[in-house]
Amino acid sequence: MVFKFTIDNVINQYLPSNQVSRLPKPIARFLGKHSTRPVADYWIWIEICVASFCGIALLEGVFKSHTVFQNHNAPMIIASYGASAILCFNAIGAPLAQPRNVLMGQIISSIVGVCIQKLFSLSEGGRANYWASGALSVGVSSTLMSIFNCVHPPAGASALLPSIDEQIRDMSWWYLPMQIVSSVLIVFVALITGNIIRTYPSYWWSPSPLGKNQGQQESVEEPKSDTSSEREGVTLIPGLKSIELSTTSILVPEEVDLSELEIEWLCTLQNRLKGPLPV
Known part of the structure; x- marks a missing residue:
């Protein structure tokens, strides 16, 4: 099922466009604004191995050390970050691996998990049904x-x-700050290792135009037929036989039912063509 509404529909128009290119080059590179060149696969494999080891070892080292978390029964690492490491250090171009998804996804899920568990803990019947x-x-x-x-x-x-x-x-509630620290640290390591021979992130907030750029894109888009429609920066053209991608427009046959993830991929590719990294 394709969802036509996300929070981006409401707030993207109020967010500023990317300013990373204005920063000093070392900082801009750390934040993912730099050009890359093709390298042999084995260099990427080495990067993935080193980055995964460093990211997980950092989390384990922090929570294994004598910190405030040790006084609150914290584990050495939250198991879900093994899977996060695969995304952040391997599939760095995927929308699921971008900083927004890592930070917001982990934090929202942790809050929901703790709150619902607390509600079930209020009664003996709830405590007997933690499966639910x-x-x-x-x-x-x-x-x-x-x-x-x-x-x-x-x-x-x-x-x-x-x-x-x-x-x-x-x-208890100490699970939430542990999640925040873990998410920030794993993204931090990804920014260091992912910008040596590749580029991370592909975007910070959304691959779609933000703020004033939304109006600018509309003004330079190619002429559309009266029967065309638009969805999240993608123009749907009846009868079109191919997908056309340029720096100013994304044209897709109206008959093709795109998912949110597929639209994000197309917008990410378009922004790669433009050059500057979207926020």
């Missing part, structure tokens, strides 16, 4: 991630853990 708490947490968090356009699959485990893991339940 876990299932409800995953369902609600998945829906909210779709609405906020920040789907991050590993976050489903983050929503589930407060209900099924006794150690996480004992952490």
Whole structure:
């Protein structure tokens, strides 16, 4: 099913366009604004291996050390970050791996997971049915991630853990700051390692035009037929036999039913053609 509404429909028009290109080159490179050149696969494999090791080791080192989290029964690492590492260090161009998805997806799911688990803990019957708490947490968090356009699959485990893991339940609300620290650190490592021979992130907030750029794109778009329609920056043309992608427009046959993820991919490719990194 294709969802035509996300929070982006409301707030993208009020967000500023990308300003990363104005920063000093070392900072801009760290934030993903630089050009790359093709390299042999084995260099990327080495980068993936080193980045995954460093990212997971950093999280384990932080929570294994004598910090405030140790006083609140924190585990060495939250298991869902193993899956986050695969996305952030391997599939760095995927929308699911972008900083917004990692940060917002993990945090929203953690809040939902803890809140629902707390509600079930209020009664003896609820405590006897944490299986329902876990299932409800995953369902609600998945829906909210779709609405906020920040789907991050590993976050489903983050929503589930407060209900099924006794150690996480004992952490109570301290589970939330642990999630925030973990998300920030894994994105931080991805920014360092992902910008050595590749580029990360593909965008910070959305691949679609933001703020004033929305109006600018509309003004330079190619002429459309009276029967054409537009959806999230993609122009649907009746009878078109191919997908046409340029710096000013994305033309798609009206008969092709695109998902939100497919639209994000097309917008990401368009922004790659433009050059500047979208916010």
